[in-house]
Amino acid sequence: MLSLLLRRRSSWVRGVLVCLGVAAVGTVLALALAVDYRSGVYESALAQQVRLSAAAPFLVVPVWGLRRSRVGPRVLAAAGGIAGAVSLGCSAWMRVAADQGEWSAGRADAYTLFEISALIVVLALTVRHGAAWPAAVAAVALCAAVVLRPVAVEMSENSLLVALFCAFGVCAALVGALVARLVAVERRRHTEQVRLEQRLAFARDLHDFVAHHVTGIVVQAQGAQVVAASRPEMTTSALGQIEQAAAEALRALRHMVSGLRTEAALVPAGDVEQLRSLVADFALPGGGRARFLQEGPVASLPAAPMVVVHRVVMESLTNVRKHAPGSRKVSVTLRVHSGTAELDIVNDQADTGADTAGYGLIGLEERVTAEGGTFQAGPADQGQWRVSARIPVSSVWRDLP
Structure with missing residues (x-):
């Protein structure tokens, strides 16, 4: 009962932490979107490219629910790679458009902080839950998209500072996602090891205890058949010993099965x-x-x-x-x-x-x-x-x- 309560409490704590994390990420994205809107980037001459690029992070949303299925990790990694590729393409498009037109100095405001924040979240999700090799390729594209976005319109002191902070954010997201992935792998490995040890222990218990009693039953039955014709009075004693051995075998089986359902030892x-x-x-x-x-x-x-x-x-x-x-x-x-x-x-x-x-x-x-x-x-x-x-x-x- 105590272990069940602890597991329920642990699950409840994990749920609360997940909700807090989702709320924090949502708040950051909303603030970044508000900052971009107040800066007028969505009403500038680059608004078309900015809106298309800002939609790139949402490519991962439809496949989020599939991440636990067999195709989920690959689809998730592919969606992350597509998001990074679309963002890089829009950054190149914005650079070409900026070189061709006469824009005001305010064009450096095309940092699109909402997109940068969303891409960092997509990067963390892709590295944590995506398939290994596709996630590595997608991570390269996402890192490049985040770091190069601030300098897509023009190269200035402010844009370089923003790119530096973006690089720090990318490193933090990568380290956190990789640590979480390694912890999950180690947990699965430990779970498999414990499961294997339990199977081996159960096999040894089954052989050592149950086989001992079953062998006794077989030997007693063979002996009873031999003496049944010449000394039938000994059959009753043999049947009693067989019954006792069978009862011991059943008791050992019940104890082992109960040991699998609880944390008790398999055998006394x-x-x-x-x-x-x-x-x-x-x-x-x-x-x-x-x-x-x-x-x-x-x-x-x-x-x-x-x-x-x-x-x-x-x-x-x-x-x-x-x-x-x-x-x-x-x-x-x-x-x-x-x-x-x-x-x-x-x-x-x-x-x-x-x-x-x-x-x-x-x-x-x-x-x-x-x-x-x-x-x-x-x-x-x-x-x-x-x-x-x-x-x-x-x-x-x-x-x-």
């Missing part, structure tokens, strides 16, 4: 008791069991390394159940000392058939190394299969995946 971190229960409930069709051994202050293990330990144990037991169902002994040893959590999962069948390049082991290695630890999985001595993880306790850089 777990603790030592849950880890001990996970190992105690592990069973193989051939009767093999797993035992849990601990050394050191395991109960004081922080949440971040405990999450990694829980995932490594779950994935390792799932691999044993899938690839080594004939194992008789599986040991899970967790040692905590010297600021390091050492985890070893060993079963008595080295030829498990597990693919060391599979998604599960790759995901475990990524998660362990992300916490600053090391991960190894492969055959060990005496025909065993060992999974080892060394996870720092105090130097983890994040608490949850």
Whole structure:
């Protein structure tokens, strides 16, 4: 609820700022139009060229509503380029007309401040929202149109000063628009990165938790089919275990889906008791069991390394159940000392058939190394299969995946 209120407040603040910005720009354009009108530029001998040039900035208005569509950025940039080209053409026309006629000294008033202000606004919009390369070309035309307009009629000290101030305005508009564009690009990149990380986290959670329970369901169902004919009384127990595993899988799914809708963690971190229960409930069709051994202050293990330990144990037991169902002994040893959590999962069948390049082991290695630890999985001595993880306790850089 708090995050929703903050987002609504942020959206309201952005709306207010946009309205204030539009009002400020509109005020500047109206004042510039009033100054031009009082100077008599629209009633001078250059009035025809001035009116045509002043209409150039309005070429961008019809396509403003299309800026969010696929063709919008290109159309917006094209309209900005056309506005700059029309203004440059009118400036050249005014220069030719001024050279041919006898005009009073007041012809220097053909600065058309309204057009200059409007072109600066069009420049900012084109650079901020236009397509990259068309916007660059349009920006060159717009900058030239703004800077050259004051000196279009005659070259004087006043016109050069106005051109200098126009250059400052163009630079400010370019810098502001480029910064806004780069910020928007960085925001989109960050959003895509966060979305990718969430997808990877969800995929790992789906594999680590749901696949563990589903694998148990499959193994229990296969075992029930085998003993159904010879020992039907054991079928009831197998069905109960299948029901329990299915309920756990549904619970994990619900938790992950709720995690996608909220800011909560996708899966619970777990603790030592849950880890001990996970190992105690592990069973193989051939009767093999797993035992849990601990050394050191395991109960004081922080949440971040405990999450990694829980995932490594779950994935390792799932691999044993899938690839080594004939194992008789599986040991899970967790040692905590010297600021390091050492985890070893060993079963008595080295030829498990597990693919060391599979998604599960790759995901475990990524998660362990992300916490600053090391991960190894492969055959060990005496025909065993060992999974080892060394996870720092105090130097983890994040608490949850």
